[in-house]
Amino acid sequence: MAAPESGDGNNGAARMVTLISSDNTRFEVEAAAASLSQTLQLTILDGGGGGGDGIPLPNVDSATLSKVLEYCIKHAPAAANGGAPNATAVDRAELERFDNEFVNIDQSVLYSLIMAAHNLEIEGLQSLVAKKVADMIKGKSPMEIRRTLGFPDPTPEEQAEMNAHMLEYGWAYE
Amino acid sequence: MGCVSPILNVSDWAARLDSYGGEPAAKRSNVSPSGALPDDVLMLILLHLETISEAVRTSGLSRRWRRVCTLLSELKFYLVWFQGPCELGDIVSSRCPGLCKLSLCNTHGLTTLVVRSESLLQMDLYCLYGLLQLKIDPSTLKELTLHRCFVGNNFLRLLQWFQFIHTLSIALIYSKMIFCVDTYYEQERCNFQYLMEDIKVLPNVVFLTMLVINQRHTFSASSFHVLRLCTGISRLLLVLHTSRELEVKLCLAMY
Incomplete structure (x- = not known):
């Protein structure tokens, strides 16, 4: 479910806004979905992003923005219900399934998503990607974490620091 | 750019x-x-x-x-075995200047916890086996949970010490019956017995959560005794564990 690209019609009752990625691709989405971004919310409340204007996002490229909007569109209805306290178990399970699949992606994409979620201040997405990275780290030794995250092999100096750390905080390595 | x-x-x-x-x-x-x-x-x-x-x-x-x-800002320790003298308090005090909430649950071998922190607002302690000494700056701490951490008088002394707590959660084991079961956990738990009547002073809390662990004893009188000590309560959560299996039989909430 990719975000619709550069449409210009307001054919639904829902208000639409246009977002422009760093590589000048235009995305038209419902204002409610884009408003999951705290950064965009104020602009949108002020009436920005409508018509032919569009809101430029110089820090987010089109590939990442389309992924971000996929998340926002999926989560907008639940967010509109105020965190959906009366959502059915089925709805919640569906969102959870979507989330799990959503972050099942290449690390480089995950990184771009982290930065985008941070810049756009999309709380749920920030949490989702942070949790994904945390899950990649959990239960692993520092060396394993380094490998998982693709750090280069430690220099002798770094290795010595890691060993000293392990000695100092023995309890954390049990 | x-x-x-x-x-x-x-x-x-x-x-x-x-x-x-x-x-x-x-x-x-x-x-x-x-x-x-x-x-x-x-x-x-x-x-x-x-x-x-x-x-x-x-x-x-x-x-x-x-x-x-x-x-x-938040640290949680869960199921940690400490070996040798542990300077957990020192680490927390010296290296976590922004720490607001500290949670410890099911730790073994932590005998002393001394925390000097100006930022710490909330501390939740559950089942700290072997903890003998606890020192925190009582002037900043606002919320405290103490479940099965201290034996008898130590617990009572500790409670008197916190004057500025507004949210308190305590577990009161109301039982004189020693029931011996052979698991490590149950033996440990037998050591945390104290009676509510022994409590003479409680901090002037606003939100109180009381977990009463009881074995077929009447506890209403002593519960009221505890409540009389806290005259400023605006919210009370009383949780009663009455069965041997510690199953929650009744949960009363008054707002």
Whole structure:
């Protein structure tokens, strides 16, 4: 479910806004979905992003923005219900399934998503990607974490620091 | 200013996670430190690790991660066996200047916990086996949970000490019956017995949660005794464990 690209019609009752990625691709989405971004919310409340204007996002490229909007569109209805306290178990399970699949992606994409979620201040997405990275780290030794995250092999100096750390905080390595 | 290329390769990603002020990893892959993940993103990742053991292991990764670990506002220790003299209190006091909430649950071998923190607002302690001494600056702490941490008089003394607590959660084991079962856990629990009537002073709390563990004893009189000590309560949560299996039989909430 990719975000619709550069449409210009307001054919639904829902208000639409246009977002422009760093590589000048235009995305038209419902204002409610884009408003999951705290950064965009104020602009949108002020009436920005409508018509032919569009809101430029110089820090987010089109590939990442389309992924971000996929998340926002999926989560907008639940967010509109105020965190959906009366959502059915089925709805919640569906969102959870979507989330799990959503972050099942290449690390480089995950990184771009982290930065985008941070810049756009999309709380749920920030949490989702942070949790994904945390899950990649959990239960692993520092060396394993380094490998998982693709750090280069430690220099002798770094290795010595890691060993000293392990000695100092023995309890954390049990 | 040119844009960052949309797709970064894996080693770039590593450098961004790791780089900080000319750390070796950053130098090697020529990524400027300014491209690093912001501290609050790293912190969010650390918070999702759920336990401090995980976060501390992560802090072994590099100086940057170590520094970010110290910025955490919330620490949780769950199921940790401490060996030898542990300076957990020292670590928390000296290296976590922003710590607001400290949770310890099911620790073994932690005998002394001395925390000097000006930021600590909330402390939750559950089942700290073998804890003999607890010292915290009582002037900043606002919320305290103490479940099965102290024996008799030590517990009572501790309660008198916290004058500024407004939210308190305590477990009161109301039983004179020693029932011996052979598991380690049950034997430990027998050591946490004290009676509610023994409590003479309670901090002037506003929110009180009382977990009463009871074995077919009448406890209403002593519950009222405790309530009489706290005249400023605006919310009370009373949880009664009445069966041997500690199953919750009745949960009363009054707001």
